[in-house]
Amino acid sequence: MNQLKLFFFYGAIALLSCNVGDTFAKDYKISKGELLNKIKGGWAGQVIGCTYGGPTEFKWNGTMIGEEIGIPWDGSRMSWYYKNSPGLYDDVYMDLTFVQVFDKYGLDAPDSLHAKYFANAGYPLWHANQAARYNILNGIMPPESGHWKNNPHADDIDFQIEADFAGLMSPAMVNAASEIGWRIGHIMNYGDGVYGGIYVAAMYALAFVHNDIEFIVEEALKSIPKQSNYYQCIADMIQCYREDPNDWKKAWFEAQKKWTSDIGCPDGVFMPFNIDATINGAYIVIGLLYGKGDYGATIDISTRCGYDSDCNPANAAGILGTMIGYDKIPAYWKQGLDKVEDLNFAHTEMSLNKVYETGLRHAGEMIVRNGGRLDGDMFTIKYQQPEPVPFEKSFEGLYPVERRRIGSSLTRKNREVTFKINGSGFVLGGRAMKNNNLPDVVLEIEVYINGNLYEVAKIPTDNRVRRHELTWNYDLKEGENNITLKAKEIPDGYRIETQDVIEYSKNKPGKLIYY
Template sequence: MTPVGSEPELADRVLGGWLGRIAGNMLGKPVEQGDLWTRDRIDDYLRQASALPLTDYFPEPPPGGSAIELRPEWRQCVRGRIHGSCRDDDVDYAILGLDLLETHGFGFSTEQVGDLWLLRLPYLQTFTAERAAYRNLASGLKPPLTATYDNPYQEWIGALIRADIYGWTCPGAPRRAAARARRDAVLSHTGNGVYGAMWAAALISAAFTAPTVRHALDEALAVVPASSRLARTVRRVISLHETRMTWEDTLTTAAEETAGLGWIHTIPNAAVLTAGLLYGDGDFTRTLALTVRGGLDTDSNGATAGSVAGVLTGADAIPAQWKEPLEDTVRSAVFGFDGVRISELAERTLRLAQAESEA
């Protein structure tokens, strides 16, 4: 473990996490439909646009090409058209988590997470497991029934995308970050859905102090049951990387071994994310590009990979093509936060991280 460093360094790395999450989310958003936008199809699109290797946001569809199968928001998140981040749940939940910790402190309860959803988050901006839990909350159910009643999405990726704030506010304390992420996750998820959130929070926390991505992954694995399918899948990708297998062949192997789980399930997405981090090897641009090119839930995976990479490098080291189009502005469906500055979110997160370290 290496020390987090001075206050300016911590501030730079917290801001790097926020910028990385938002940039990665924006990069993956145009092709966020994993059953349609497969890895091969994404690369075909990039090749036609002369954009391989990918070093910037997605290009517009080439002349004569069809944009009909891109996400409807593509015009707000392709290079040359970005003016601040567009709204997305992958960023909304990070904002909501910040509000949770500011409102209730680090001792928050799962019930308080649910209360804040009902207060701050519009129902129609929730999806899959979160929508099922929201409906259950509105019907008067309490956790853990909110996660289990009429909810077929309990192991999907939703809880994982809510975990960043617990990593950013617990720098170098992955077990503490994981425990808080679990308290949030059980509102809507069970099993590997919860483990995914714990793993992501620990991974981001460890990125503040671990000397390499691999060290951070090892620390994150220690917070989830070793026999869980999540842990076994992450270890499998690590082992394939160690054999010097190519990124493409690693993802092909992982896809074969997780076939049938669906493109929004936590397990195959954890494989894509792990591969992107390992083969990106600490380089911010390469990490984002490989993770999103890996397909499946592209905006969610890009966001988490960007968060980890941004913490590792710090905001100052993130290349300008990722930061400048964001214009320090976030669109959000969370009541009271639309148009908030990214720098303000980072400053508020830093205050929480400092309060945590002084406790």
């Protein structure tokens, strides 16, 4: 890890940018007031985009939201969600966990400390975040907590939606943002899942000093290794835009044809649901490019791409909000914002107004740490040209070949389930359940593979600390493998439900033949 830190902090010193995309200077100067204006634009933009897309989240899977479908917007939308459905802003209050750790313990706070605060927070989590929470609470710390062999959701969107803070505290310092993102992103993700957050943070960092959204989208991609799927998908979207900058739906279809076959997330394999960072990252970029700097068009297009259609416009609106600044966000889109800026986000002690000031302080500290300075009211920033982070790939050499229902329950009377898989890996979904009014407990299952004890898995009934899947293994010998689950003890009123098993093979499946 020390080598990676040296790579980020010293390996890429910067030519420094002026306020246009094609010319560079050694330093970039920005007043404290304008820096605050851009930080506010980034944080407020997340809330605006998330609120707009909230009613559509994962209701259009594998299809775009037609223009004939109205998406409501008025001055009451934000305050309604704050009061009635505060979990909508998970991508914001997740960011704030890391912001608060930096604020309390300083910019050198280790990733292990971030992980502990994240894992012990009161908010509910899903997918890679929840799998990482379980890992951390059970002694698997980062970066292993996000590694794909420990976390079947490693390529999911989680860090992508919560990496905004890394760019907002690193104005014009792309590699500094990448260093933060690399450490914290591996708490819950790996490979393309981490790259999504690195890329979003890079766009934020660049948005402080460039006013050309096309340049920002393309330049930030230099932070991602070219051999990754994430890079190639975003490059495809950029190419689509170059070929036809007026038809975002054409780009959407290209993304759909090539980048929607999820092989990791157990909820998305062979299903229309897709929370993979790569395809949702494409939807951020489609909104930014085809929105052409128009705030409303950017949010609307990113939302209408579907899938995670609140988080994607939140990222897009935050990046564009940083570029233009809070003051230039159209009044139509800020209506109702003043009603919520003093309200703390769920499970935090931070509001927008608090994070505006905290974000300014952190950005100032990062500027000085990375060779810049503050003279009176004027910051001088040492601009960094983006350098790619190291390459890593999840689920390499594995191909999902079958999904089928197991559907048995482990109970006090029936404490064993056996099934077979034909391949080199599997993931078994499921959960622990209890009757109403019973206390939460942690049930345990012994998992045997071909007669050998593989693991003793703890399965909590408490949803906040649940194990996202019952068990998995990606390192089996290719062929028939027998899997047996034996419950150690299950009291009356409790049960463990098995759901779908996904089988993986090292042999790439052939194409379907239609007759």
